[in-house]
Amino acid sequence: MRTWTVPDQRGRTALVTGANGGLGLHVARELARAGARVLLACRDPRRGAAALERLRAELGPAVDAELVELDVADLSSVRRAAAEVAERAPVLDVLVNNAGIMATPRWTTPDGFEGQLATNHLGHFALTGLLLPALLAAPRPRVVSVASVAHWFGRLNRSDLMHERRYSPWPVYGQSKLANLLFARELQQRAARTRLLSLAAHPGISTTELFSVGPRMSGSRVWKVVQERGVAVIGQPPERGALSLLRAATDPGARGGEYFGPDGPLGFRGAPHRARAMPWARDARSARWLWQRSVELTGVDHAALQG
Secondary structure, three states: OOOOOOOOOOOOEEEEEOOOOHHHHHHHHHHHHOOOEEEEEEOOHHHHHHHHHHHHHHHOOOOOEEEEEOOOOOHHHHHHHHHHHHHHOOOOOEEEEOOOOOOOOOOEOOOOOEHHHHHHHHHHHHHHHHHHHHHHOOOOOEEEEEOOHHHHHOOOOOOOOOOOOOOOHHHHHHHHHHHHHHHHHHHHHHOOOOOOEEEEEOOOOEOOOHHHHHHHHHOOHHHHHHHHHHHHHHOEOHHHHHHHHHHHHHOOOOOOOOEEEEOOHHHOOOOEEEOOOOHHHOOHHHHHHHHHHHHHHHOOOOHHHHO
16 A cells, blocks of 8 residues: 655654544654654644543653644734744644535634634634745745646635625635645745745544534534445545645655655545645736735734745
8 A cells, every 4th residue: 555654754844733633643643753842833732632532542751742622713812822933832833724624604703703714714824924934044935725626617706705694604705625735736826035935734524523523613513424424435534545645745745835645546545645725726827816815814924925
C-alpha cells in the first residue's frame, strides 16, 4: 500500500489546530514521532489534555508536545493564542490550519460572523497573520491550509458572504473550503519574496467525527447514521486521510502553491499526490477580493509580508 513517510523533523516546531482528535491528532502524532516539537492547539482544554496524554502513551513520556488553548471561531481567543505561541515558540517552522466544522445549522460567533466561514477560514486567516513573525524567523517555514473536495460546489457569495439572507449548510461549507484554497493561493502570491511556502491539502473523505457534528447540532439522528455509514463505505480512516496533510507539511520537494490529496477516484481515498483544484479555486481576482474582505473583517493585515 502506497503511503507517505514523514522525514526527520528534529529541530522543527509545528503548530496544528484542531489537534485534539481526528486528522489533527494524527498529524500532530506523526510530526512528533518524526522528532518535531508539536503545539496542539485545541478549543476544549479537557479534550486537549486527553489528546496529549494519548500522544505520551503512544510515543513515550518524553514526546515534545504541549497544549495551546485556541478557539478559531473567536478572534479574541485567536489573538491570545498567537501571543502565547509567539512567546513560547518565537521560531515556528510549520503551521497546519486544520480545525474545522462541516455543514452545521447557522450560528454566529462572538464576533458576529457566520460560524462555518469564521471557523474554517477567518480564524485561520487571522492566526496565520499574527504568527507571521515567528514563521518568517524559520529557515524553511510553511503554512498548510486544509481544504476539501467540497470546494467543488463552493462559490463566493460576495453580496452576502455571511449568508444572512439565505442559508444552506452544505453550500456554505463549500464556500468555506473554497476560501481555504483561495487564501492558500493568495498567501503564496504575497509571500513570493520570502522563504515562506503556502500549500493546501485535503484528506479525501475521512471517517472522522466531523460528519456527525452537523446532524447532531440539527437534532437529526437519522441523517447522522446515514452520513456515518456512507462515509464508512466510500472513505478512509483518518490516519490515511492525514497523509496528504503530512505530505504538504513535510515534503522537502514541495513547492509553494501546491495542493495535495488522495490519488483514488474523485480524490475520496488513496495515497497522497499532487491534486488539482477547480478553476474557481485558482481565480486570482476572487483570491484578492477574499483577502481584502478578510482583512476588513478580522483586522489582521499580514503586514510582516511587506517588510
